[in-house]
Amino acid sequence: MDTGNRTQIRIxxxxxxxxxxxxxxxxxxxxxxxxQGITAQWGxxxxxxxxxxxxxxxxxxxxxxxxxxxxxxVPAGTxxxxxxxxxxxxxxxxxxxxxxxxxxxGRFHGHGVGAALLAHAAEETRRAGVPLLxxxxxxxxxxxxxxxYERQGFTPTESFTVxxxxxxxxxxxx
Numbered sequence: 001m002d003t004g005n006r007t008q009i010r011i012x013x014x015x016x017x018x019x020x021x022x023x024x025x026x027x028x029x030x031x032x033x034x035x036q037g038i039t040a041q042w043g044x045x046x047x048x049x050x051x052x053x054x055x056x057x058x059x060x061x062x063x064x065x066x067x068x069x070x071x072x073x074v075p076a077g078t079x080x081x082x083x084x085x086x087x088x089x090x091x092x093x094x095x096x097x098x099x100x101x102x103x104x105x106g107r108f109h110g111h112g113v114g115a116a117l118l119a120h121a122a123e124e125t126r127r128a129g130v131p132l133l134x135x136x137x138x139x140x141x142x143x144x145x146x147x148x149y150e151r152q153g154f155t156p157t158e159s160f161t162v163x164x165x166x167x168x169x170x171x172x173x174x
Contacts, residue, residue, distance in 0.1 A: 007071060007111045011120045014066030014078065019058055021068065021075040023048040025105045026057075032106030040165070041138040041145070060100050067120060069104075069113045077104040077113035081121055088162050089136055089169055097125040099135035118152045126174040136160070139168040146170070 014022070026047035034044055047053050064082035068075050079102040084091055086100065099121055104113040118135075125133045137145040139159060146156060146168045154170035161167065 009076070009111070009113060009116045010070045011116060012068055012070065014061070014068045014080075016058070016061055018066060018068055018075075018078075019054075019061055022057060022061070022066065022078045022101070022103075023054065025075055025078050025103050026101070028106040029103040032109055035106075038141050040140050057101060064100060065124070067117060067124075069117050069120075071108055071111065071113070075105065076108035076111070077117050078102070079117045079121060081124060085134065085136065085169075088160060088167070089134075092132055092134060092171075094132060095130045096132040096134055097121065097128065097130050099133065102135070114148075115152055118149075122153070122172060122174045131173060132171060133174050134169060134171045136167050136169045139166040143168075 026042075030042050030044065030046055033039070033041055047057070060080050060082060064080040066078060066080040069077040080100045081097045082100050083095075083097065085098045099118070102114060102117060122133055134157075135149060135154060137149060139146055149170045150156070152172075154172045157169045157171050159166070159168050
């Protein structure tokens with residue numbers, strides 16, 4: 001995929017053996033978020049240092065289809081498509097694909113990696129004959145992430161809270 005800033009992004013299907021690369025992307029994203037003063041979204045501890053989070057990612061990768069975005073052969077971002085949301089969000093009541101664990105390595109922030117992955121997720125959802133693509137995100141930090149997803153063609157639906165973490169579900173008809 002060729003984005004407006006001329007960065008070549010290649011998206012390939014991932015597998016269980018990509019979990020270490022995915023964890024490195026998440027760890028870098030945490031550092032990047034923290035550098036922006038955003039600590040409430042994913043905390044301050046690297047994903048790779050959280051055994052329960054590592055186990056969850058390993059399980060989601062097996063349940064769904066992971067995708068890896070690469071720039072010059074380097075893993076730059078990831079997401080996993082699953083046929084259902086996490087346990088904290090009600091299923092849609094119709095066939096859906098759900099974006100789980102979307103992240104961009106901090107080194108590649110601003111290169112269109114997330115947008116490329118989301119466009120790919122929409123195309124994969126459409127190719128599967130599924131009409132609905134959903135995602136949830138952190139709704140704090142003045143709703144910056146919610147607005148990002150809106151710019152990618154998603155519409156907010158319901159809000160939710162897990163502990164003190166405010167979330168927003170968004171959907172996109174494909």
